[in-house]
Amino acid sequence: MAKVAIMGFGTVGSGVYDIIKTNSEKLTYSTNGEAVNIKYILDIRDFDDHPEKELFTKDFSDILNDAEVSVVAEVMGGLHPAYEFTKSLLESGKSVVTSNKELVATYGTELLEIARNKNVNYLFEASVGGGIPIIRPMHQCLTANNIKSIAGILNGTTNYILNEMIKKGKTFDDALKAAQKNGYAERNPAADIEGHDACRKIAILSSLASGKTVDYRDIETEGITNITLDDVKYAAAMDSVIKLIGYAKLFADGRIYSIVSPMLIKNSSPLAGVDGVFNAILVNGNCVGNVMFYGAGAGKLPTASAVVAAIVGSVKHFERSKKIRWVNPETVVLAGGEDKSFAYFVRTKASADEVSKVFGKCEFVDNIVADESAFVTGEMAGSEAKEKFAKLDIVSSIRILD
Amino acid sequence: MAKVAIMGFGTVGSGVYDIIKTNSEKLTYSTNGEAVNIKYILDIRDFDDHPEKELFTKDFSDILNDAEVSVVAEVMGGLHPAYEFTKSLLESGKSVVTSNKELVATYGTELLEIARNKNVNYLFEASVGGGIPIIRPMHQCLTANNIKSIAGILNGTTNYILNEMIKKGKTFDDALKAAQKNGYAERNPAADIEGHDACRKIAILSSLASGKTVDYRDIETEGITNITLDDVKYAAAMDSVIKLIGYAKLFADGRIYSIVSPMLIKNSSPLAGVDGVFNAILVNGNCVGNVMFYGAGAGKLPTASAVVAAIVGSVKHFERSKKIRWVNPETVVLAGGEDKSFAYFVRTKASADEVSKVFGKCEFVDNIVADESAFVTGEMAGSEAKEKFAKLDIVSSIRILD
Numbered sequence: 001m002a003k004v005a006i007m008g009f010g011t012v013g014s015g016v017y018d019i020i021k022t023n024s025e026k027l028t029y030s031t032n033g034e035a036v037n038i039k040y041i042l043d044i045r046d047f048d049d050h051p052e053k054e055l056f057t058k059d060f061s062d063i064l065n066d067a068e069v070s071v072v073a074e075v076m077g078g079l080h081p082a083y084e085f086t087k088s089l090l091e092s093g094k095s096v097v098t099s100n101k102e103l104v105a106t107y108g109t110e111l112l113e114i115a116r117n118k119n120v121n122y123l124f125e126a127s128v129g130g131g132i133p134i135i136r137p138m139h140q141c142l143t144a145n146n147i148k149s150i151a152g153i154l155n156g157t158t159n160y161i162l163n164e165m166i167k168k169g170k171t172f173d174d175a176l177k178a179a180q181k182n183g184y185a186e187r188n189p190a191a192d193i194e195g196h197d198a199c200r201k202i203a204i205l206s207s208l209a210s211g212k213t214v215d216y217r218d219i220e221t222e223g224i225t226n227i228t229l230d231d232v233k234y235a236a237a238m239d240s241v242i243k244l245i246g247y248a249k250l251f252a253d254g255r256i257y258s259i260v261s262p263m264l265i266k267n268s269s270p271l272a273g274v275d276g277v278f279n280a281i282l283v284n285g286n287c288v289g290n291v292m293f294y295g296a297g298a299g300k301l302p303t304a305s306a307v308v309a310a311i312v313g314s315v316k317h318f319e320r321s322k323k324i325r326w327v328n329p330e331t332v333v334l335a336g337g338e339d340k341s342f343a344y345f346v347r348t349k350a351s352a353d354e355v356s357k358v359f360g361k362c363e364f365v366d367n368i369v370a371d372e373s374a375f376v377t378g379e380m381a382g383s384e385a386k387e388k389f390a391k392l393d394i395v396s397s398i399r400i401l402d
Numbered sequence: 403m404a405k406v407a408i409m410g411f412g413t414v415g416s417g418v419y420d421i422i423k424t425n426s427e428k429l430t431y432s433t434n435g436e437a438v439n440i441k442y443i444l445d446i447r448d449f450d451d452h453p454e455k456e457l458f459t460k461d462f463s464d465i466l467n468d469a470e471v472s473v474v475a476e477v478m479g480g481l482h483p484a485y486e487f488t489k490s491l492l493e494s495g496k497s498v499v500t501s502n503k504e505l506v507a508t509y510g511t512e513l514l515e516i517a518r519n520k521n522v523n524y525l526f527e528a529s530v531g532g533g534i535p536i537i538r539p540m541h542q543c544l545t546a547n548n549i550k551s552i553a554g555i556l557n558g559t560t561n562y563i564l565n566e567m568i569k570k571g572k573t574f575d576d577a578l579k580a581a582q583k584n585g586y587a588e589r590n591p592a593a594d595i596e597g598h599d600a601c602r603k604i605a606i607l608s609s610l611a612s613g614k615t616v617d618y619r620d621i622e623t624e625g626i627t628n629i630t631l632d633d634v635k636y637a638a639a640m641d642s643v644i645k646l647i648g649y650a651k652l653f654a655d656g657r658i659y660s661i662v663s664p665m666l667i668k669n670s671s672p673l674a675g676v677d678g679v680f681n682a683i684l685v686n687g688n689c690v691g692n693v694m695f696y697g698a699g700a701g702k703l704p705t706a707s708a709v710v711a712a713i714v715g716s717v718k719h720f721e722r723s724k725k726i727r728w729v730n731p732e733t734v735v736l737a738g739g740e741d742k743s744f745a746y747f748v749r750t751k752a753s754a755d756e757v758s759k760v761f762g763k764c765e766f767v768d769n770i771v772a773d774e775s776a777f778v779t780g781e782m783a784g785s786e787a788k789e790k791f792a793k794l795d796i797v798s799s800i801r802i803l804d
Contacts (some may be wrong), residue, residue, distance in 0.1 A: 019546050029613065051653030117645035125543060133535070133543030141527060141535030143432040144421050144710035211431065270696055273675040287421055287707035288533035294672055295690060305689035309648055320586040402754035 001092055002031065002315040005040040005063040007085060008076030009047065009056075012099050012126070015304025016073050017041065018265040019350045023308075031159025031311045039069055042076075059179035064088055071148040071314045072100040073307050075126075083107050090114045090122060090143065091297075099126035099303050104199035109213045121317065123310040128154065129279050132295035136313075138208060138283060145285025149210040150248040151263075151401055156277030156297045157185045157192035157243040158224050162262075163275050165232045166241055170229060184277055194223035195260040197243060204247030205281070206258045213334040214258060214285075219334065220382075221260040231396055233368050234345065240264045241272050245401060249340050256332050263401040264345050272399075341379035341400070347395035348373050358391050367394075404433065404717040407442040407465040410478030411449065411458070411485060414501050414528070417706025418475050418713075419443065425710075432714045440456060441471055443499075444478075453593075466490055473716045475709050476500040477528075485509050492516045492524060501528035501705050507602040511615045523719065524713035530556065530603045531681050533704025534697035538715075540610060540685060547687025549611040549613035553803055556603040558679030558699045559587045559594035560646040562628050565677050566636045568643055574629060586679055596625035597646060597662040604648030605682070608660045612652055614734040616640070622784075623662040623738065634800055635770050636747065637680035640778075642666045643674050647803060649744050658734050659742040665803040666747050669768040699748075749797035750775050760793045771797075778802065 004020075006013050020027065020036055027036045040063050041047075041055045048054065063069055072089050076082050083275075086096050091114060092207035098104060104124045105283050109150075115122035125135040129152075138147070149273040153159050157179055179185035191197050203216035211370070222386045224244050235242045245263040250256050270292045274280040274305050279297025284290050295304035317323065344363075348355060352373050355362055372395055379402075389397055406422075408415050422438055429438045441448075442465050443457045449713035452458065462483075472493050476498050478484050488498050493516060500506060501802055505513075506526045517524035527537040531554075540549070555561050559581055563670050566577035578595065584629050593599050595793060605618035626646050635642045646663040651657050667674045673692045676682040681699025686692050698704035698772065747767075757764055764777040774797055782790070782802075791799055 015689075023689070025550060026548055027546065077703075080793055131687075133539035133694055133695075136543055137535035137539045141538055141708065142410075142713050143714050144425055144429065144707040146425060146428055267773060270675060273669070275673060278672075287425070287703040287709065287710075289698050289701075289704060291534055291695070293693070293695060295693030299691075301689040302691060305546040305687065306543065308689075309543050312545050313542060333468075352671070 001035045001037055002070055003037050003039040003068045003379065005042065005069050005072045006038060007039050007042040007063070007072060007074045008091070009043040009045070010075070010077070011300045012075040012303045012307065013041070013043070013073070014029065015076060015300035016307050019301065019304050019308045026314060027308070031315045034315055036311060036315060039066065062087055064092060069312050070092060070309055071095045072234045073311060073321055074100055075307060076100070077102070079103060079106060086111055086122070087114060088302060089212050090118055090120060093120055093173060095121040095123070095314040097121070097123040097126070097307055099307055101127040101197070101200040101204060105203045105216045108204065108207065121314045123313060124204065125310050126303050126306035128204050129295070130297040130299060131279060131305050132173070132213055132279060132281070132293050132297060134205070134281050134293045135208060137293065138205070138330060142283065142285050142288060144293070145287045145339055147250055147285055149250065149284045150202070150205050150209060150246070150281065151242055151271065152202065152205065152281035153271060153274050153279050154198040154246040154281070154297065155244060156279055157189065158198070159274065159279070160184045160277045162224060162227070162242055162244065162350060165227070165229055166236070169229065171229050172225070193225055195221040198244060198246045198260045202248055202260060204259055204344050205246070206236065206248040206387055209248065210254070212256070212330060214256055214334070215331050219258045219260060222262065224262050226396065227262055227398070230369050231347070231398060233372055234347070234365060236364060237368065238264070238332070239267050240400060241267065243271060243274070247401070251335060254332070255335040255339065257335040261399050263399045265401050269401070336382065338381045338383060340386070341381050342399040343379045343383060344377045344399055345399045346375055346377060346389070346397045349393040349395065403437045403439055403647065404472055405441040406713055407471050408440060409444040409465070409476045410476060411443050411445040411447070412477070412479070413702045414477040414705045415443070415445070415475070416453070417702035418709050420476060421703065421706050421710045429710070429714060431524060431776070433717045438713060438717060440481055441468065451478040461485055466494060471496060473497045473713050475498065475713060476502055476505070477709060479500070479504070481505060481508060488524070489516060492520055492522060495520055497523040497524055497525070497716040499523070499525040499528070499709055499716060501709055502695065503529040503599070503602040503606060505616045507605045507745065510606065523716045526606065527712050528705050528708035530606050531683060531697070532699040532701060533707050534681060534683070534695050534699060536607070536683050537610060539695065540607070544685065544687050544690060544693070547689045549652055549685060549687055550603070551652065551686045552607050552611060552648070552683065554604065554607065554648045554683035554685070555645050555672065555673060555676050556600040556680050556699065557594055557646060558681055559591065560600070561676065561681070562586045562679045563595070564626060564629070564634070564644055564646065567629070567631055568638070569677070571631065572755070573631050575790065590793045595627055600646060600648045600662045601635045604650055604660055604662060608650040608658055612656070612658050612734060614658070614732060616658055617733050619719065621660045622660060624664065626664050628798065629664055630673070632771050633749070633800060636749070636767060636776055637666055637684070639770065640666070640747070640767060641669050643669065644800060645673060645676070647764040649770045650680055651652045653737060653741065657741065658735040659737040663801050665801045667803050671803070704779055738784065740783045740785060743783050744787070746779045746787060746799045746801055746803040748777055748779060748791070748799045751795040751797065758796060759789050
């Protein structure tokens with residue numbers, strides 16, 4: 001029998017508890033016969049009315065010092081004390097599974113290295129894409145491929161907001177209010193709408209795909225707060241939609257370019273149809289071509305199901321590290337905007353003549369808003385785009401996903 | 403260093419060879435340092451012009467009797483001698499990885515049992531969905547879930563044909579010719595267009611999801627040969643598309659219902675946008691909800707990349723079985739059509755009055771073809787549907803995916 005502990009009894013933690021209780025038969029089958037039992041739940045709050053209140057503790061050392069506990073689910077979120085707890089647990093020879101994207105994006109390299117040295121697991125499937133299988137499939141099933149690029153809808157809140165704008169014609173503000181009303185956005189929605197959440201996730205995926213550390217703080221991150229209903233209408237006229245994309249391109253020489261930015265996506269792309277709070281990650285490998293993983297990117301049970309699957313994986317492989325990790329602790333230098341060019345959709349108060357003078361030959365789009373020009377540029381490096389945009393009175397500019 | 407053999411140097415086999423050669427550095431990284439080397443290629447044909455012609459053999463016993471060979475890729479296809487070869491290899495303690503859906507669907511239970519007893523691997527990721535990660539993600543990442551249903555576009559040929567009808571207004575015959583011209587359909591296309599290929603695949607997925615043997619011969623299988631352009635137009639008018647779906651429903655009491663059939667799918671479903679020869683598998687789990695896996699379902703390098711990933715998995719886990727398997731060798735009794743009801747889209751020469759007399763309250767659809775009635779029934783068990791359809795002059799009836 002495997003004894004596990006849950007650290008943090010919030011949304012995900014209580015989901016982990018529920019799944020272990022309700023799907024216990026399936027879990028015993030999955031571990032090839034070993035029952036999964038919860039021995040501790042760590043939380044600073046009181047849960048005196050809980051039917052298993054005796055499991056709760058406020059003292060981390062109860063878990064750390066109990067040799068019976070082999071796997072711990074860290075679902076408390078935040079950097080501290082999650083970092084210190086995780087480090088202590090791994091160093092003491094316990095495996096840790098996590099949904100904590102911030103911790104993985106910030107201290108993943110160090111924690112994975114400790115896990116490797118101690119021959120235990122630090123599994124983070126639930127840190128990206130909620131319940132969607134992405135970390136293990138990318139690491140294992142696509143292992144014969146050199147990953148060339150990743151383009152993901154990694155944040156359900158922003159996808160919901162954009163979808164409300166696209167499908168229902170709501171303004172950004174109204175769509176945000178709807179998201180908050182439905183529990184899809186926090187009262188302070190900055191982490192989502194400014195792209196920070198997606199940034200952590202693309203950093204993790206970039207690290208995993210490259211085997212090197214991609215520091216999320218190095219990733220250019222633009223949210224969706226500047227996207228207007230007019231932009232959305234232009235996109236529709238171009239048979240496209242606007243999505244917030246976490247993007248990574250891996251160059252053959254080992255350099256990596258990552259960015260989080262709203263992008264125009266053709267309706268023919270499988271990413272275009274990803275509605276509501278769903279997430280999807282499109283991975284391009286040099287052998288397999290495009291594969292996409294789609295599902296609920298957040299939520300209690302979806303995320304918890306990924307955590308519990310990782311617990312099962314840890315129980316089955318307890319005797320040794322599963323070695324899902326990035327090997328090389330060196331921080332990778334992101335290729336500058338110079339190296340990855342995008343075409344842009346641009347709206348400007350300038351005339352078509354002025355546009356052509358700056359951008360050369362452009363593809364103009366029938367303007368939806370009076371007294372402006374709308375056009376698609378050729379592919380440009382980031383510095384070139386910035387320089388040219390500065391020469392005109394730009395209303396908006398949005399990258400186009402190729 | 404891991405020595406492997408490839409059995410069958412056709413499309414997939416030569417792809418396996420190419421990937422091992424071109425991505426060797428990545429593979430060594432993936433196995434945590436162990437290089438993957440090809441020692442034999444088994445094929446009855448001559449390859450005297452091949453740069454590594456010394457690897458080729460026509461004698462299976464070269465592979466069977468070589469203790470150095472630890473993993474064998476069976477990519478020869480067909481039941482015999484693939485079955486006998488695989489059985490011998492597993493019994494001699496070698497792991498086998500395969501893309502052979504027919505073999506897995508027919509003898510999977512027995513071969514997996516042998517692998518289990520010998521503590522080696524029989525891995526069949528490439529047998530379903532080509533390069534799409536589906537077997538391992540379903541088995542590992544969704545392991546905390548009770549799988550409730552699977553709906554998959556499992557055959558690229560038929561999806562291409564239907565897509566040509568939907569997007570380009572081609573007739574079935576013209577679309578089939580286009581598929582043959584582009585190399586997406588065989589000269590004898592029966593295995594694809596009559597649903598037999600999809601049937602093997604949904605049998606494998608049903609077995610994996612349930613842990614029991616689902617015999618593909620028990621699965622009701624209807625192809626797309628009766629689908630007309632008029633059906634496709636009706637579907638469009640109903641904001642839907644027609645796709646060939648391999649479907650499985652798992653009941654809480656352990657029964658399983660599987661079918662291969664054309665189905666009407668709402669455009670809002672993520673399956674609806676799956677174009678061309680792509681495949682996608684939508685899995686519903688009791689915790690994670692809907693997740694979808696999308697990608698190239700066939701082709702040399704996509705399929706080979708799944709085979710090579712399985713080789714890597716086998717090399718990493720050689721000392722013990724990965725135990726991806728269905729445990730229970732009992733053949734599951736498929737629930738009859740009684741247990742899984744579908745709503746149907748129906749076209750008939752009968753009048754609306756006659757329709758209502760047989761089907762009760764129906765939702766009528768504006769008819770596109772003169773002198774017929776088109777309508778959507780309520781949900782009916784298979785026997786009820788059959789009985790009622792017999793009472794009217796039916797032009798076509800198509801299940802609706804719920």
